[in-house]
Amino acid sequence: FRAVPDDGGLVDADEDKDIKTEASNDSWGNNNANDGRLLSPSPGSSASAGSNKSAAGASEEQQTLLAVLQFLRKNKLTESVEILRREAGLPEDSLEPKGAESSGAGSGGASGGVDLEGGDASSLLTAGEDQPDVNVVLSAYSQQGDPALYEVYYSGLKRFIESVLDCHRAELSQVFYPLFVHMYLELVYNNHESEAKAFFEKFSGDQECYYEDDLRVLSSLTKKEHMRGNETLLDFRTSKFVLRISRDSYQLLKRHLQERQNNQIWNIIQEHLYIDIFDGMPRSKSQIDAMSGSLAGEAKREANKAKVYYGLLKEPEIELPLDDEDEEAENEEGKPKKKKPKKDSLGSKSKKQDPNAPSQNRIPLPELKDSDKLDKIMYMKEATKRIRLGPDNLPSICFYSFLNAYQGLTAVDFTDDSSLIAGGFADSTVRVWSVTPKKLRKVKSAADLNLIDKESDDVLERIMDEKTASESKILCGHSGPVYGISFSPDRNYLLSSSEDGTVRLWSLQTFTCLVGYKGHNYPVWDTQFSPHGYYFVSGGHDRVARLWATDHYQPLRMFSGHLADVTCTRFHPNSNYVATGSSDRTIRLWDVLNGNCVRIFTGHKGPIHALAFSPNGKFLASGATDGRVLLWDIGHGLMVGELKGHTDTIYSLRFSRDGEILASGSMDNTVRLWDATKAFDDLETDDFTAATGHIHLQDNSQELLLGTYMTKSTPVIHLHFTRRNLLLAAGAYNP
């Protein structure tokens, strides 16, 4: 794919965008291909996954491939034709239309590559339909109205909306912003520069304050030439601005515009706005404000209708070894008795199948290794010692300060068992520290490994090179700031994503880089391992989130739909879903199985920088530059809470292990603890809430805020609850 000798990254990105739109719009053809690539963990089985598909699927694949080849040939890209043909293992004469020969498509990796190109090709072949070709997009503005009348139209509408009944006014006021933007852009596009400026100056003050950032971008844009290549603008144009308006209010507006013969505005509403009409009471100003603020309006109601299996997967049954008897003997009489029922309830809970849980094999997950089982046992043991938190029993907080981090700390992660801490730095390095007295050791060199008695019981200990033991290790390899890091659940790997456009996989056995995953081509803002390992997600400046498997160098899924950078990514605890936050101020939930977007949450007024799923999988918390934490019910697709208190960007959110406490860490040098139990307590949902998109939001942030904890001029950029519910926070001291 990258062999296409075209002019550089920009085109690549554009093509990527095509793919993503493809993935979300065109449902089956591409997604089938995707399914084939979502492989079970062993690379060997990839071939079988491919062959499992029906013959029809295979021939379809073949056909797409041929189509791509033909396209390339048509464009005289002979070199690429040759490379692609060789990679796909097609005979030289294969371009001549011929029966589809199932040639097995080589290795798993190669077939993945072909799949990707298949997706790409179909989008190219259907070009023009949904492709944001800049000229096509903008030419929609070419319709000429009298520029002098724009102000009249707008102020006429304004007068009308100000005169309607209070209950409708708030709803109808929603159209101001999109109308204003589109009218302004039309003026600019048609070279009415001075009118555009006047229009902007006159009406920009009326817009809601949370659009300030977008207005600033808009105001600097005064020439038609500037409109090309302005991403914000293209987004605005390509996606319809979504408004939710009650039927009554909509009728009111429609009647008014038709009476006045105000075609200019009516056209804009028809073409660039999507009005989601609902039956019922009009919403109030505060209700609307709660949900608006994103780049492209609210989410359509259908967007949040899909069923989401938010339940947790059944825990694998692992027999607890009985070696903790001696431990219990040490305790006083009463304690073991107390413990036992707890353990049972914990066990029984996981054995029952949650009706909201996805089936166990909905997506293939890696099998547990012995070491994973051991870790699970450790986890359960620790869980029995877990402190139950609550408003009266707040967690202790340990702060990990990065000192002398002159190079700029940009990301932090802890392992689940809190034994390692890693920091990503702006100088392109990743540093790993051992938090426990156990030092970090590398595996011995190959020559030395040969000398080891492989039969010995402590072979795992013997392979480690004691000479390399140190408290920290530095991983070098990136060529730009590291923006996201994530430990694998088994603590053997570390992922890092960087400005250089790559995600790297590091081994924590050898402390070397194993793979560089290329595909984003633009800065990758965040990455995270799936809670079950093997898969990981990444998101970046190219507005796409990608799902990868560690043993595939190509992504398995591309989640596209965000209108601006994907700033943060999170896996759902059951690994079936991925949440992404974006600087388009929306949060999207994606289904890993089919790549569909199943939820769109709007309401933040700034780029989202932190996401956290509640441990039961039901809720999502999000934090943004606006300093607010919003809580979402995933199953119902509703906003269920708003936590105000922080005064600066929230960079980290974490639920306690049992979900009773939500901790948020911010740039304002505080950690705040919120009463999550109370926030999620008896939520009432009905039809109306579905229409408004949120439940009745009480302004109870102060009640829910359990504590505010200051650091010493140290922004909190990561939070982590240990298995016993001790809260760890991390940040770089900023003197």
Add this chain to the structure above:
Amino acid sequence: PHTEMADREERRFAEISRESVKFMAESTGVELGDDVAGLLAEDVCYRLREATQSSSQFMRHAKRRKLTVEDFNRALHWSNVEAICGYGAQDTLPFRSAKEGELFFIEDRDINLVELALATNIPKGCAETMVRVNVSYMDGKGNLEPQGTVPSAVQSLSDDLLKYYQQITRAILGEDPHLMKVALLDLQSNAKIAALLPYFVYVISGVKSVSHDLEQLNRLLHMVKSLVQNPYLYLGSYIRSLVSSVMYCILEPLAASINPLNDHWTLRDYAALLLSHIFWTHGDLVSGLYHQILVSLQKVLSDPVRPLCSHYGAVVGLHALGWKAVERVLFPHLPAYWANLQAVLDDYSVSNAQVKADGHKVYGAILVAVERLLKMKALSLSQQSDGGSSGQTGFAGGSICYRVSSPGLSPPPEPLSEATLGIASHLQAGGAGCPLEEWTPVPLPAMYCELYSFFGDSLAVRFSTGPGDARKEPPGPTSNPDTTRKMPQLTANLNISPRHDGSPRTDPTPPSLAATGSGRSLTRSCSSSSSVQRSRSSSRSGQRSAGLSRDVFPKARFTSSQTGPPAFSFLIGGRQMGLRCQGRRPFQTNFAPTPPLSAVPPRAYAHKLPVIGRVGKPVRRWACSHYSLHLPL
């Protein structure tokens, strides 16, 4: 039209004027028309805003508040514009205006790389990035006051903790010694008292208000020790407060020392020991603390107005901080100090008796300190010449002293040796820009000569390997590889050795001691009586150690002539000789054996000299009492 509009428009953005564009074009040799320049200016402004907007994204993801040149360059990079070089400096760029014409520019000076490379003020290397953890908030409640201030409300603690705090402080400061021991023991091992740390530190800082009460001071010091030894506590910057309390006990005149019957000397010794212990275990917590302490010790020492007991404290403090500290501070200061001390010691008037007794204390402490200095220096030198690394030096030193000070015990010496190194390197690192006096290491022979000129043969006893070769090779013992094992006898008197962590003196001060001390000082001039007394005390301690040390002690090396009682007479001789004893050559004194004393085991002999400064108290007794404190009761 452009200018009109620009004037009219509210200035929301920095703008580049047409004139600027023209100037820039001219500088590259292009003539631009007004229209073109205007268009260009507008476009440049737009592009700049665009780049600024996208650069803010890099700032946000780097979790910073400040937009850097680097962020901007990244934004340029991703919009396929070449990066701008030369503005990445951390310092603010000076913005200047040219005199003729309204031209503003950023001063962009040429940097002479050669000059930079050859510059002597090499920037200090950045310290290593590291992670430090501290418990910020216990159970959601924390010390909200900024650290270092005095906690005001004990009420913010949970009831249990509050009760614990009250019980512990009451027990420690109360009358019942048994209760105190229990309390100290718990303080030393309790894992849950982190939240109380500031309160305890506050209590300890109360040393200043009880300076009349030795007993209380002692108890507070014990509290320090327990806190320091508690493995669950992270002392953080509280170390500073603790150290200042300890320093108070070491250095201040103390109301208690007005009464000569009070044995404040032991308290100072103990505090010094504690200080060193804090350093070996927690010295890394506060950077520069070591250096600061050296400076304050030096200040006290060089202040003639201060009473002798303060000087004594400074000397034992330095000694406790290690031989390098002695070499660094005490040794260079000795010539100046000597004159003052000698004046005190030479005044035989009755009114001066008390001061003189104090003077002897100081004298003894100095002697002990410099003797160890000589020995350790010799040892380190010999090890270096043996090809041993400095690490081994430290190790050997540590182990030696360790064996010396607690012959009966054997905790692992490793951490101690590490600590030795740590301090040593500290000292070197602190060299730059320190307010300490200029200091150049003195070669060992010169040092020895100088010290000998002060102390005369009382010093020689320590080093002598026999007359003759000593001059050329003062560190005689080290030439023999066995000497590390023999050193204990030589330095057994170093009872404030820093490695002596495990057994500081809890001093059940024998009531007789103070009396003996003063009595001795009164009879100072009479050598026979004091030597008899000394022999008594030394034989006492000798008896306990004889069994242990006699086997390893090479009798042949300590000939009877050396085991004689020269200590006393030569001490006086040394002093009376004055500063420079040109006439006498070291190690040529013939020691006249005194029959009754020759029976004293050599080990005991080693205890003799410090007796001048220190009351010969039974070392084992405090060791024992100390351990009784630590045994599970």
